[in-house]
Amino acid sequence: MTDGDEATLRHGLGAQLWGAVKGALIDEDPIAAARRAKLQGGKTSDKPAAPAPDATPAAMSPMAATLMAQVLSKATAYTALTEKLAPLETIVVDERTRYQAAYALIRSSRSVDQVVQAIAMQHLPALEAEAARFATQLEDKERQEIGARSQELQALTTNIDAAAQQVALLREDAEQRIRQIEATVARDRERQAQLTREIDAKRHELAGVQRQFDAAARSVAQALDAARATVLRYLA
Numbered sequence: 001m002t003d004g005d006e007a008t009l010r011h012g013l014g015a016q017l018w019g020a021v022k023g024a025l026i027d028e029d030p031i032a033a034a035r036r037a038k039l040q041g042g043k044t045s046d047k048p049a050a051p052a053p054d055a056t057p058a059a060m061s062p063m064a065a066t067l068m069a070q071v072l073s074k075a076t077a078y079t080a081l082t083e084k085l086a087p088l089e090t091i092v093v094d095e096r097t098r099y100q101a102a103y104a105l106i107r108s109s110r111s112v113d114q115v116v117q118a119i120a121m122q123h124l125p126a127l128e129a130e131a132a133r134f135a136t137q138l139e140d141k142e143r144q145e146i147g148a149r150s151q152e153l154q155a156l157t158t159n160i161d162a163a164a165q166q167v168a169l170l171r172e173d174a175e176q177r178i179r180q181i182e183a184t185v186a187r188d189r190e191r192q193a194q195l196t197r198e199i200d201a202k203r204h205e206l207a208g209v210q211r212q213f214d215a216a217a218r219s220v221a222q223a224l225d226a227a228r229a230t231v232l233r234y235l236a
Contacts, residue, residue: 060223064216071126071220076118077110078227099234112235119228127220134213138206145202153195156188163188 060068072079084102092098103112163185171178 060219061212061216063212064219064223067127067130067216068220068223070130071123071224074122074126076122077106077114078118078123078231080106080110081115081231095230096234099230103235112231115231115235116228119224119231123224124221127217127224131213131217138210138213141209142202142206145206146199149195149199149202153192153199156192156195160185160188160192 072082081099081102084105085098088098088101092101103110103115163181167178167181167185170181
């Protein structure tokens with residue numbers, strides 16, 4: 001893949017991730033903040049607990065599914081296993097048997113250690129890279145959607161103050177002129193209140209997007225942790 005193709009792919013992923021949450025924001029759960037700190041470079045000695053042997057992974061949100069597809073886009077020992085697993089899902093009901101059958105197809109070229117290491121050394125770092133990239137995109141969105149409104153709000157505030165002083169100076173000279181200026185001020189105040197509401201709404205929206213991404217990243221991380229534990233449980 002050329003640098004241009006990869007840049008196009010990254011841009012496309014950003015649009016997919018953003019689109020996946022514009023109309024479907026969710027509340028942040030207790031784990032999301034800690035997961036976000038880890039994805040953004042925070043260090044912690046705590047390791048996520050392995051899922052119970054019979055735990056069923058929760059269904060992924062559209063954003064998590066898109067993110068998982070990107071995280072698994074690079075061919076590795078683990079993706080070689082998942083490629084063999086997919087056709088067996090509707091044929092082999094027992095999960096252990098399905099994993100063993102899929103692994104038998106790649107045993108000659110992939111070891112269990114290679115499959116496990118692929119998750120830890122390639123796919124999890126890919127998830128962290130996507131988290132960093134998404135944070136940059138979120139900052140760009142904030143500049144685009146809040147910056148201009150903030151400048152307009154500041155200008156309107158200055159204009160309102162100047163208009164109020166002008167009203168005081170002109171009141172004795174032209175009552176009609178005063179009424180016109182006060183009408184302009186009223187419109188500006190209405191716009192000021194509207195802009196304030198829009199800025200608050202946009203901040204809430206962007207915070208919601210961050211929570212949605214955190215939930216998606218946590219979902220993918222849990223899925224990868226579950227996959228690693230399953231591989232170790234069935235194939236090690």
